[in-house]
Amino acid sequence: MATPQAKISFHGAAGTVTGSCHLLEYEGRQILLDCGTFQGGADLEARNAQPFGFSPKSVERVILSHAHQDHAGRLPKLVKEGFRGPIHCTHATKDISRPMILDAAHIMETEAGWKSKRLRRAGREGIEPIYTTEDVEPCLQLFQGHDYHADVDLGGGVKVRFTDAGHILGSATVELRLPWDGGERRFVFSGDIGQWGQAIIRDPEVPAAADWLVMESTYGDRSQEAPTNVEPEMVAMLADTAKTKGMILIPSFALGRTQEMLFYFHKLAAKHQLDRHSVYLDSPLASRVTEVYRAHPECFDEETQKLIATQGEVLDFPGLRFAETRDDSMRVDLVTEPRIVVAASGMCEAGRVLHHLKHNLWKASTHVVFVGFQAEGSLGRRILDGAHSVRVLGETVCVSAKLHNFSSFSAHADREGLHRWTSAITKPPRKTFIVHGEESAAATLGSWLEHDRGFDVEIPDHHDSFILD
Ligand SMILES: [Zn+2]
Numbered sequence: 432m433a434t435p436q437a438k439i440s441f442h443g444a445a446g447t448v449t450g451s452c453h454l455l456e457y458e459g460r461q462i463l464l465d466c467g468t469f470q471g472g473a474d475l476e477a478r479n480a481q482p483f484g485f486s487p488k489s490v491e492r493v494i495l496s497h498a499h500q501d502h503a504g505r506l507p508k509l510v511k512e513g514f515r516g517p518i519h520c521t522h523a524t525k526d527i528s529r530p531m532i533l534d535a536a537h538i539m540e541t542e543a544g545w546k547s548k549r550l551r552r553a554g555r556e557g558i559e560p561i562y563t564t565e566d567v568e569p570c571l572q573l574f575q576g577h578d579y580h581a582d583v584d585l586g587g588g589v590k591v592r593f594t595d596a597g598h599i600l601g602s603a604t605v606e607l608r609l610p611w612d613g614g615e616r617r618f619v620f621s622g623d624i625g626q627w628g629q630a631i632i633r634d635p636e637v638p639a640a641a642d643w644l645v646m647e648s649t650y651g652d653r654s655q656e657a658p659t660n661v662e663p664e665m666v667a668m669l670a671d672t673a674k675t676k677g678m679i680l681i682p683s684f685a686l687g688r689t690q691e692m693l694f695y696f697h698k699l700a701a702k703h704q705l706d707r708h709s710v711y712l713d714s715p716l717a718s719r720v721t722e723v724y725r726a727h728p729e730c731f732d733e734e735t736q737k738l739i740a741t742q743g744e745v746l747d748f749p750g751l752r753f754a755e756t757r758d759d760s761m762r763v764d765l766v767t768e769p770r771i772v773v774a775a776s777g778m779c780e781a782g783r784v785l786h787h788l789k790h791n792l793w794k795a796s797t798h799v800v801f802v803g804f805q806a807e808g809s810l811g812r813r814i815l816d817g818a819h820s821v822r823v824l825g826e827t828v829c830v831s832a833k834l835h836n837f838s839s840f841s842a843h844a845d846r847e848g849l850h851r852w853t854s855a856i857t858k859p860p861r862k863t864f865i866v867h868g869e870e871s872a873a874a875t876l877g878s879w880l881e882h883d884r885g886f887d888v889e890i891p892d893h894h895d896s897f898i899l900d
């Protein structure tokens with residue numbers, strides 16, 4: 432039997448964090464790993480409308496690591512352009528993907544509508560959204576949910592297995608086994624690696640071996656504070672806003688951080704530390720995703736399972752309010768009571784958080800708490816980097832609010848976590864590809880793997896491809 436032909440090419444999250452999309456070719460079969468959206472600034476986002484770099488009609492199947500937009504957000508475009516195969520993922524990822532992708536389509540339609548209006552007023556032609564809500568259902572029909580650790584047969588001896596990535600509900604590391612010269616070779620795609628000790632979900636599982644490794648590097652050059660360190664800062668913030676009747680504003684993605692924040696506030700409420708505050712969950716999408724979390728207790732860690740057994744619901748507490756409509760959301764800015772507002776989007780690029788920023792960022796009584804990764808070029812990053820004023824919804828707003836960076840709430844493993852994730856791989860893979868990181872993060876992780884672990888490392892650029900041998 433001839434040695435198999437295999438190749439990997441990187442059509443997203445290569446040299447940048449977002450847009451995860453990697454094409455594995457094996458014996459003429461094309462298996463796509465993730466199909467995510469580019470986020471963080473107009474230049475990157477322009478790539479969402481560009482061709483994939485491969486033909487969607489030729490892709491046999493997709494394997495999806497998790498439901499975050501930067502991993503799943505271009506799937507309807509893939510289907511719109513002719514992909515008809517199965518999309519494999521965990522059960523929880525399948526369930527979360529429905530509200531997430533519908534929301535993404537809705538935002539795209541709305542934004543394209545606004546832009547078109549502006550263009551037409553200027554005598555130019557309007558633009559089409561990348562996909563619409565009508566394109567979503569045919570895409571969702573292709574999803575196939577699987578249990579963690581089940582061997583899924585993809586035909587021709589190829590098998591895939593999902594292990595816990597510990598990043599968000601349903602998140603997985605993907606292990607593919609490929610028949611090779613009478614034996615088999617293992618191809619491991621990390622997906623996004625979570626932080627050990629993260630609330631609600633289980634810790635990441637470390638892979639035991641890999642012949643080829645595609646690994647994320649979001650925090651490859653950063654260490655995060657221990658979760659216990661934020662407690663005094665939070666308590667001080669609660670005391671300050673109780674006095675000033677101010678707002679604690681938490682820009683947060685609807686999926687992941689938001690549920691972790693609810694879990695954290697549940698604990699504070701149980702200790703009566705939130706008695707003077709209302710907590711507004713200002714995102715209908717986050718409310719829907721929270722429902723999906725509640726429906727998948729099989730993904731929870733031991734601590735959470737025990738809490739549920741003794742206290743019942745862990746993602747709810749007295750004082751939690753849901754701002755469903757836009758009017759509900761607007762009213763949150765008008766009330767004069769100490770309040771915590773959790774609103775999307777996490778990097779302040781869109782969503783309801785924008786009008787809260789416009790109305791509250793200039794007030795010294797406001798606290799803004801960043802709980803997630805802020806990509807280069809995003810509004811969140813500019814605020815966090817110390818801009819004196821920023822443009823929000825077409826207006827200049829000065830930054831007088833107190834800023835906090837709770838990196839311990841990050842869904843991503845830090846430098847030490849990423850090192851730990853590779854610790855069980857005793858034999859260096861044939862090749863390790865570093866993805867899903869900004870330049871310095873990828874380079875720092877890459878050189879550590881090379882020098883300390885003896886790995887053979889590549890940091891691919893957009894659309895680069897490599898023979899696997
Ligand atoms: Zn993610």
Ligand SMILES: [Zn+2]
Pocket residue numbers: 448451499501502623867
């Ligand atoms: Zn990601």
